Amino acid sequence: MNARRVPDGDRSPSVSKPVTDAATSARMSRQKRANTNPELALRRELHRAGLRYFVDRAPIKGLRRRADVVFPRLHIAVYVDGCFWHRCPEHATDPKNNAQWWAEKLAGNVARDRATDAALIEAGWQVVRVWEHEDPRVAAEHIRALVRERAPRQEQGPTG
Ligand SMILES: [Zn+2]
Numbered sequence: 001m002n003a004r005r006v007p008d009g010d011r012s013p014s015v016s017k018p019v020t021d022a023a024t025s026a027r028m029s030r031q032k033r034a035n036t037n038p039e040l041a042l043r044r045e046l047h048r049a050g051l052r053y054f055v056d057r058a059p060i061k062g063l064r065r066r067a068d069v070v071f072p073r074l075h076i077a078v079y080v081d082g083c084f085w086h087r088c089p090e091h092a093t094d095p096k097n098n099a100q101w102w103a104e105k106l107a108g109n110v111a112r113d114r115a116t117d118a119a120l121i122e123a124g125w126q127v128v129r130v131w132e133h134e135d136p137r138v139a140a141e142h143i144r145a146l147v148r149e150r151a152p153r154q155e156q157g158p159t160g
Helices: 022-048 099-122 136-150
Strands: 054-057 067-071 076-081 126-131
Touching: 022 067, 022 076, 022 136, 067 136, 076 099, 076 136, 099 126, 126 136
Parallel strands: 076 126
Antiparallel strands: 054 067, 067 076
């Protein structure tokens, strides 16, 4: 557990966004654009693998964070996480301007992610986190294996 205080997730939207320097703005807009593409790429691969799923829905009631891809019957929730916003170990960066604000904001995101994971796992779900930098084909293959593992054997049909 991180001892540092992080902003309350429910209250953070009311915190006004500080002025950002040009480099940070550029990175953020790049990140924002990139955030949708890995998601689409993953969904395309999953579809190609013959999987059927729901998109952008809350896996369990009362959980405010929607998952990007959900297999409700199999209880699998997939999140595609942006490297900047969710602090990927390889690409996380710390903006120099308003460093304190950003540190708290990003730590808050990560804390919320872990809380989401914990809530889902407790409810019997399998959580899959895919970084935006990951190869969507590799991620899709991993998810397909999980689906196979969790799927009832009924597709083989009754014998005879
Ligand atoms: Zn990354």
